[in-house]
Amino acid sequence: MEEVTIKKPTKKELEKKGVFSWPIWEKEASRFRWFYEKEEHCYIIKGEVTVEAGNKKYHIKQGDYVIFPKGLRCIWDIKSHCQKHYEFGD
Numbered sequence: 001m002e003e004v005t006i007k008k009p010t011k012k013e014l015e016k017k018g019v020f021s022w023p024i025w026e027k028e029a030s031r032f033r034w035f036y037e038k039e040e041h042c043y044i045i046k047g048e049v050t051v052e053a054g055n056k057k058y059h060i061k062q063g064d065y066v067i068f069p070k071g072l073r074c075i076w077d078i079k080s081h082c083q084k085h086y087e088f089g090d
Contacts, residue, residue, distance in 0.1 A: 002069035004051060004058045009043075009065045019043045019065075022085040029078050036072040039089040041065070047082030051075070 051058045053074040
């Protein structure tokens with residue numbers, strides 16, 4: 001299984017990728033299963049999430065740029081209201 005990638009890009013890097021023009025998804029605190037049919041890139045605007053994939057846990061928070069690989073099965077555990085810009089790849 002591929003790893004979830006978490007980065008801390010600069011505002012300039014985010015602007016270059018066009019992140020701020022991507023759609024916004026948001027969800028209240030909750031816990032649910034998810035499967036990634038396509039690779040997803042997202043930038044966390046606010047909130048705190050733990051994503052459990054296999055026996056790994058990824059702690060994601062405001063300001064993180066996250067890449068979820070295609071084929072990933074995981075559990076999202078949203079600790080506080082989450083907002084993110086997102087874009088799906090291949």
